[in-house]
Amino acid sequence: MTHDTDDTEDRVSEPVIRLHGVRAELGSRPVLRGIDLTVARGEVVALLGANGSGKSTAVRSIIGQVPVSAGEIDLFGTPRHRFRDWSRVGYVPQRTTASGGVPATVTEIVSSGRLSRTRFGLFRRADQDAVRRALELVDMTDRARDPVDALSGGQHQRVLIARALAAEPELLIMDEPMAGVDLASQEVLARTLREQVDAGATVLLVLHELGPLEPLIDRAVVLRDGCVVHDGPPPKAVGQHALPGHDHVHPHAPTGAEPLRTGLLS
Numbered sequence: 001m002t003h004d005t006d007d008t009e010d011r012v013s014e015p016v017i018r019l020h021g022v023r024a025e026l027g028s029r030p031v032l033r034g035i036d037l038t039v040a041r042g043e044v045v046a047l048l049g050a051n052g053s054g055k056s057t058a059v060r061s062i063i064g065q066v067p068v069s070a071g072e073i074d075l076f077g078t079p080r081h082r083f084r085d086w087s088r089v090g091y092v093p094q095r096t097t098a099s100g101g102v103p104a105t106v107t108e109i110v111s112s113g114r115l116s117r118t119r120f121g122l123f124r125r126a127d128q129d130a131v132r133r134a135l136e137l138v139d140m141t142d143r144a145r146d147p148v149d150a151l152s153g154g155q156h157q158r159v160l161i162a163r164a165l166a167a168e169p170e171l172l173i174m175d176e177p178m179a180g181v182d183l184a185s186q187e188v189l190a191r192t193l194r195e196q197v198d199a200g201a202t203v204l205l206v207l208h209e210l211g212p213l214e215p216l217i218d219r220a221v222v223l224r225d226g227c228v229v230h231d232g233p234p235p236k237a238v239g240q241h242a243l244p245g246h247d248h249v250h251p252h253a254p255t256g257a258e259p260l261r262t263g264l265l266s
């Protein structure tokens with residue numbers, strides 16, 4: 001076995017994402033309080049937790065949108081501050097509005113996700129094919145020329161996912177991809193994700209509940225108050241009320257009562 005092969009094996013076996021002891025503050029508020037998280041190549045990991053537990057902050061720290069005050073983050077075995085190969089990473093941010101008044105067509109938005117793979121921003125045949133394929137994956141080919149303003153929330157989410165897929169990333173990070181998405185779009189997204197996973201992609205998903213993605217999830221990491229409280233098999237959903245993140249307030253409880261917490265978040 002040559003030295004080169006050993007190197008390749010090392011690269012394949014090292015985690016795609018590694019967080020060790022990561023702390024972050026927003027304002028003066030500690031939001032991540034010593035997070036350890038590892039995602040191996042080809043794994044699909046769900047990041048779960050109640051509102052405000054730090055899920056979005058954790059993924060935003062991974063892609064460098066939130067500064068960390070302590071700890072280490074590695075991407076593909078490289079410390080994040082030295083990592084430059086961002087075309088290997090597809091990021092789908094948490095969707096806030098359906099369109100935000102963006103005066104762009106579906107194709108323009110999806111093409112912007114391919115820029116990191118082009119040479120000097122010039123779209124060649126392979127780049128155009130990748131954009132077309134990304135649109136096909138999310139079933140939006142027939143809307144390619146439409147302004148994104150004209151899309152529903154679920155369709156808009158599909159466009160954001162196509163934008164992330166256009167660069168053919170090895171790692172997909174998605175923040176609540178199913179939030180506010182109609183059933184038809186949820187099914188398209190679940191199928192798209194399965195195809196990516198079958199093709200070898202590594203996926204980190206922020207989810208409020210496992211829902212239709214449950215069969216795809218290898219491991220669940222549950223946050224509470226900026227700490228990891230579970231890292232292991234995905235919790236089994238036993239009806240809506242037992243889903244992670246569900247803080248149940250009894251309708252007859254006195255005003256101001258603490259939520260009755262169920263499942264892993266209790």
Ligand SMILES: Nc1ncnc2c1ncn2[C@@H]1O[C@H](COP(=O)(O)OP(=O)(O)OP(=O)(O)O)[C@@H](O)[C@H]1O
Binds near residue numbers: 027031054
């Ligand atoms: N820009 C900010 N400045 C100050 N505090 C913030 C900021 N952004 C988020 N926070 C706070 O940080 C905490 C964690 O927020 P974060 O968005 O990471 O939680 P989350 O688990 O993703 O929640 P959700 O499920 O509601 O999206 C919350 O208490 C939130 O209020």
